[in-house]
Amino acid sequence: MDVVLNQIFAGLSFASILLIIALGLAIIYGTMGVINLAHGEFVMLGAYATWALQTHLGLGVVTALPLVFLAVAVVGWVIEKVIVQRLYTRPLDTILATWGIGIILQQAVRMGIGAESKFVKGPEWLSGNIEIGALVMSNYRIFVIFLSIMIVTGTWLLMTRTEFGMKLRAVIQNRGISECYGVEAKKVYSLTFAYGAGLAGIAGALITPLFSTIPTMGTGLVVDAFLVVIVGGLGSLVGTAAAAMLIGEVTALFSIVINDTLGRIAVLAGIILLIRFRPRGLFPADTRR
Amino acid sequence: MNSKLSYDIIGLGLFGAVILFGVPAFFSYDGFELNTFARYLSLAIVSMALALSWGTAGLLNLGQAATFGMGSYAMAMHLKLKASGDNLPDFMGWNNVEALPALWVPFNSLTFTLLAGLLIPAAVGGLIATFMFRARIAGVFVAVITLAFLVAFQLLVIEQQGFTGGQNGLTGLAQLELFGWTVDIYATSFYYLVGGCLMAALIFGLYLTHSKFGLVLRAIREDAERTRYFGYNVANYQTLIFCISAGLAGLAGMLYALVLEFASPTYMSVSFSLAIVIWCAVGGRESVLAAAMGAILVNLAEGRLSDVFVEGWHMMLGVLFVAVVMFMPRGIYGVIVDAGRALRRRGGSEEFAETPSFDTPLNTKQES
Numbered sequence: 001m002d003v004v005l006n007q008i009f010a011g012l013s014f015a016s017i018l019l020i021i022a023l024g025l026a027i028i029y030g031t032m033g034v035i036n037l038a039h040g041e042f043v044m045l046g047a048y049a050t051w052a053l054q055t056h057l058g059l060g061v062v063t064a065l066p067l068v069f070l071a072v073a074v075v076g077w078v079i080e081k082v083i084v085q086r087l088y089t090r091p092l093d094t095i096l097a098t099w100g101i102g103i104i105l106q107q108a109v110r111m112g113i114g115a116e117s118k119f120v121k122g123p124e125w126l127s128g129n130i131e132i133g134a135l136v137m138s139n140y141r142i143f144v145i146f147l148s149i150m151i152v153t154g155t156w157l158l159m160t161r162t163e164f165g166m167k168l169r170a171v172i173q174n175r176g177i178s179e180c181y182g183v184e185a186k187k188v189y190s191l192t193f194a195y196g197a198g199l200a201g202i203a204g205a206l207i208t209p210l211f212s213t214i215p216t217m218g219t220g221l222v223v224d225a226f227l228v229v230i231v232g233g234l235g236s237l238v239g240t241a242a243a244a245m246l247i248g249e250v251t252a253l254f255s256i257v258i259n260d261t262l263g264r265i266a267v268l269a270g271i272i273l274l275i276r277f278r279p280r281g282l283f284p285a286d287t288r289r
Numbered sequence: 290m291n292s293k294l295s296y297d298i299i300g301l302g303l304f305g306a307v308i309l310f311g312v313p314a315f316f317s318y319d320g321f322e323l324n325t326f327a328r329y330l331s332l333a334i335v336s337m338a339l340a341l342s343w344g345t346a347g348l349l350n351l352g353q354a355a356t357f358g359m360g361s362y363a364m365a366m367h368l369k370l371k372a373s374g375d376n377l378p379d380f381m382g383w384n385n386v387e388a389l390p391a392l393w394v395p396f397n398s399l400t401f402t403l404l405a406g407l408l409i410p411a412a413v414g415g416l417i418a419t420f421m422f423r424a425r426i427a428g429v430f431v432a433v434i435t436l437a438f439l440v441a442f443q444l445l446v447i448e449q450q451g452f453t454g455g456q457n458g459l460t461g462l463a464q465l466e467l468f469g470w471t472v473d474i475y476a477t478s479f480y481y482l483v484g485g486c487l488m489a490a491l492i493f494g495l496y497l498t499h500s501k502f503g504l505v506l507r508a509i510r511e512d513a514e515r516t517r518y519f520g521y522n523v524a525n526y527q528t529l530i531f532c533i534s535a536g537l538a539g540l541a542g543m544l545y546a547l548v549l550e551f552a553s554p555t556y557m558s559v560s561f562s563l564a565i566v567i568w569c570a571v572g573g574r575e576s577v578l579a580a581a582m583g584a585i586l587v588n589l590a591e592g593r594l595s596d597v598f599v600e601g602w603h604m605m606l607g608v609l610f611v612a613v614v615m616f617m618p619r620g621i622y623g624v625i626v627d628a629g630r631a632l633r634r635r636g637g638s639e640e641f642a643e644t645p646s647f648d649t650p651l652n653t654k655q656e657s
Contacts, residue, residue, distance in 0.1 A: 035429060035432075083611060083615060086615055087614070087615070090618065091428070091429065092349055092428065092429065092432070093614050093618060095349070095429070095432060096566060096567075096570060096610065096614045097610075097611050097614040097615065099563055099610075100567075100607045100608070100610035100611035100614065101607070101611060102607075103603055103604070103606060103607030103610070104604060104607035104608060104611070106603075107600070107601075107603045107604040107607060108604065110600065111600050111601070111604070219559070219560075223436070223437075223440060223559070226433065227433070227437065230430070230433055261444050261445075261447070261448040262448065264441075264444055265441045265444050265445055265448075268437045268438075268440055268441035268444075269441060271437055272434050272437050272438060272441075275426070275430055275433065275434055276420060276421065276424050276426065276434070277424070279424065279426055279430055
């Protein structure tokens, strides 16, 4: 029983990181219809930015978060301006272009910083565990879970309570009409892309104490995150959150019932079935189309 | 339409002449160089197979490497059994497999292996296609489902060490014996075997794209809904082209396993699958011939440049790819076709070529 509880907790913390990654992806996909395969590389950039801030400036993971967010957001903003913006009318081609961008970013890091794994120290004040009966929860993972809840809430507030969010929703519903009302869709797109990239950067910073920081770390994550987006339904925050929890937990629980690899295969098979029978996700939003 | 067919035939003839006569003469029948080039030719087959499903029917199959891998494993299993003689393949012993698994037994037969290398990938492709296209899954979702399938399949192959050799793949293979002819991969005859397969695949591909079947597929690519209204069973057409494409990928995989003398799960990796997409996009996905050339050109460049720029090569590949997607969405083929049109127009022809415009209406987002 304690194994199950601990797995549920591990699944929850994995799910919350997945959620932050998927949220950025979902916003980009929901707004522009761009499948951003370079998203994993944004996560990787976030991780390396954290590493750089820690080794050169001595900042902790948590203090570095806002800086990492900004840095990766700027990278995303530039990429949107230079490349992605020209491809909005060709959604399938964005898969290819962003994958190319991913290769470039990955290779740039490999050549500039090196392919060997980098170590980032977790914050001191979050070391240690909370134990409830047999359940051992590390403080850092609890922090990650709460932070992800805050980020989702923050994003929700941004989307529903601010002027930018209103413009964003207008552009999602109908770009042409919103432009007639004076919304600068191009600017909204750029900022949204930058925001999504920044979120990926935060996720990258958060996983540094948990995963090893290597140039290829993002590749596996982007597949998972993308599946979360599809399962959750396009443009639906609640759906994305629910799907992240579902996929994180199912992966974690399957891995004790069968084993890690077969668990992942089972999750992938489940997702294929889900897309087949509910192509618009579990929680389709009515805003698009 | 007819003029286009004649261009394609001329192109195929030139290509065939270069591949079958020019290249061997250029390398003065050097076994090692020809072997390297035979590798590119086998990759050209998988690239042209993707052009059939992606370029012609608009189905972006990101899982092409899975069917490619199945072909290579089919061939490698046969050769491994041959190399082991009456004993069990060595890696099975390391994994405590005591008897030859039932899955492996039929691969003792060469006929079965050759058929399996084509038909198993085709059947798997057909199953996935039926599964997807019956539900009218299209666009991005096809890419996601095939990608998820690829990831799952590769994990499965690595996981089942006792059956597949796991991460190491199948190594230490025997030489293939084809109708009493022992295939020596450094011989000129082997180069012609691969070249012949490529030419056959290209002729078949060109026949398909110029037939009515190809026309219906292009109609589906442009507007599946409208094609459906004309009374065509869209799902059947899509499924069939997916099968054919998967079968050709299997053929390419078999040849590839022969060239490299091993089969490895890296043939089924996501990056390999996306590399196939790159070759196809660089050459031009609308033409099977161009896609095949794209594979050869990119691999040739990789072979030459990756020696010089060990680290920088991947970077160049990425930049090249982004540039192609942005500025040459139809690949080298598109550039040549547009140049030809421009020349003809300047020549005084009244024909107004319909240049595809990419800044079309705002609601094109609905395609996604």
